[in-house]
Amino acid sequence: MARTAGSHSDITGPKVRDEALRLFAKSGYAAVSMRQIASAVGVQAGALYNYTPDKQSLLFDLMQAHMAELLDAVPDPTGAACADLEAFVRFHIAFHHARADAVFIAYMELRNLEPENFARIEAMRRAYEDHLQRILQRGMGTGAFAMDDAKVATMAVIAMLTGVNTWFRPSGRLSLEDVQDIYWSMVRRAVTAT
Amino acid sequence: MARTAGSHSDITGPKVRDEALRLFAKSGYAAVSMRQIASAVGVQAGALYNYTPDKQSLLFDLMQAHMAELLDAVPDPTGAACADLEAFVRFHIAFHHARADAVFIAYMELRNLEPENFARIEAMRRAYEDHLQRILQRGMGTGAFAMDDAKVATMAVIAMLTGVNTWFRPSGRLSLEDVQDIYWSMVRRAVTAT
DNA sequence: GGTTGATTTGAACGCTCGTTCAGTTCACCC
DNA sequence: GGGTGAACTGAACGAGCGTTCAAATCAACC
Numbered sequence: 001m002a003r004t005a006g007s008h009s010d011i012t013g014p015k016v017r018d019e020a021l022r023l024f025a026k027s028g029y030a031a032v033s034m035r036q037i038a039s040a041v042g043v044q045a046g047a048l049y050n051y052t053p054d055k056q057s058l059l060f061d062l063m064q065a066h067m068a069e070l071l072d073a074v075p076d077p078t079g080a081a082c083a084d085l086e087a088f089v090r091f092h093i094a095f096h097h098a099r100a101d102a103v104f105i106a107y108m109e110l111r112n113l114e115p116e117n118f119a120r121i122e123a124m125r126r127a128y129e130d131h132l133q134r135i136l137q138r139g140m141g142t143g144a145f146a147m148d149d150a151k152v153a154t155m156a157v158i159a160m161l162t163g164v165n166t167w168f169r170p171s172g173r174l175s176l177e178d179v180q181d182i183y184w185s186m187v188r189r190a191v192t193a194t
Numbered sequence: 195m196a197r198t199a200g201s202h203s204d205i206t207g208p209k210v211r212d213e214a215l216r217l218f219a220k221s222g223y224a225a226v227s228m229r230q231i232a233s234a235v236g237v238q239a240g241a242l243y244n245y246t247p248d249k250q251s252l253l254f255d256l257m258q259a260h261m262a263e264l265l266d267a268v269p270d271p272t273g274a275a276c277a278d279l280e281a282f283v284r285f286h287i288a289f290h291h292a293r294a295d296a297v298f299i300a301y302m303e304l305r306n307l308e309p310e311n312f313a314r315i316e317a318m319r320r321a322y323e324d325h326l327q328r329i330l331q332r333g334m335g336t337g338a339f340a341m342d343d344a345k346v347a348t349m350a351v352i353a354m355l356t357g358v359n360t361w362f363r364p365s366g367r368l369s370l371e372d373v374q375d376i377y378w379s380m381v382r383r384a385v386t387a388t
Numbered sequence: 389g390g391t392t393g394a395t396t397t398g399a400a401c402g403c404t405c406g407t408t409c410a411g412t413t414c415a416c417c418c
Numbered sequence: 419g420g421g422t423g424a425a426c427t428g429a430a431c432g433a434g435c436g437t438t439c440a441a442a443t444c445a446a447c448c
Binding site: 026027028030031108111112147148149152153155156157158159160162163164166167174179181182183185186187189190191192194 | 220221222224225302305306341342343346347349350351352353354356357358360361368373375376377379380381383384385386388
Binding site: 033034035045046049054055 | 434435436437438439
């Protein structure tokens with residue numbers, strides 16, 4: 001029988017994923033026990049197995065959901081390379097800040113995935129990188145951008161933008177919008193013909 | 195009595211650290227057991243405790259040694275901001291490539307350190323960041339560089355450069371020197387007045 | 389309010405963990 | 419070649435691990 005409105009799992013299911021995400025991000029997948037997750041949710045460890053077949057699937061589901069949301073949310077290119085790049089930079093910073101825990105997990109716990117799960121997540125990451133790479137290549141075609149190597153520039157820009165998560169805190173000196181402005185300024189100069 | 199030339203530990207001591215570094219980088223600190231390390235070294239687990247008081251100290255010693263070598267190896271600034279920045283970029287890429295395992299551990303396993311050990315490693319990382327920040331600030335003073343924010347630019351450049359480790363393989367299309375050239379070109383444009 | 393089926397408990401399974409230590413082995417010195 | 423102390427083994431400790439499952443509990447329906 002399908003779940004009934006008002007049944008336990010309507011609340012417990014998402015809570016399991018939320019608490020697992022939080023704990024995995026804080027302490028690492030290998031260091032978090034099913035009993036810890038259960039305790040955070042407010043159930044016994046056995047109850048978790050109504051929501052995931054095992055611990056590994058719980059990790060993979062979190063990573064896959066995150067990557068799917070990322071690919072879904074990235075703005076579609078308009079064709080104007082410079083505007084598209086700016087939109088990408090601002091989107092990447094904002095999205096990754098809003099999902100800091102999931103971002104952290106999605107490239108910190110890759111090595112804890114079984115090979116086929118690893119390959120699935122890596123393919124999604126590559127799809128995201130390709131998105132930026134196409135923007136850069138289009139800009140090179142029109143002369144708006146000038147780079148030695150579009151693929152390297154793609155990796156450089158993504159690493160630079162993702163790095164914001166390691167230091168930025170909304171309570172600090174700069175707002176998220178300040179940070180978006182500053183990074184866009186640097187990215188623009190790094191890829192623009194001089 | 196001090197160690198005698200030719201005694202067991204002359205070879206086993208470094209081997210413990212080497213294998214621990216390799217295994218921690220591959221699978222993560224929490225996922226590697228003392229028995230796995232011992233097996234890689236070729237001894238029983240109990241023998242490891244001749245070389246480290248416990249597993250946590252083994253991790254901390256590896257991280258601290260890496261950070262100390264990094265701070266020791268970073269080139270001294272000459273005062274010419276642009277040349278100093280280029281030297282820093284090339285050094286960072288080469289050093290981090292040569293010690294990929296240690297680099298990976300030193301900022302992936304921070305959360306597995308006890309608070310006071312964490313603070314010691316963080317302080318060393320901050321000292322390294324300050325090194326770059328001083329170069330950028332000096333360049334801003336002379337007008338060689340133009341940035342919105344020297345601290346943000348510092349974090350952006352370091353993240354961008356460290357990201358090389360996630361994709362670069364010497365067997366690939368580009369040599370390490372190619373990569374140094376490309377990244378220096380992007381960094382220079384990102385921080386230079388237009 | 390009794391039935392039904394989803395949900396959860398609580399105990400248990402076999403296993404591995406970090407660490408300890410008495411006893412053994414080893415390389416060296418006199 | 420016997421003595422010495424460092425190095426190592428092998429077994430053991432208590433604890434916690436992921437996972438399972440019969441029994442208990444719960445919410446919804448007739």
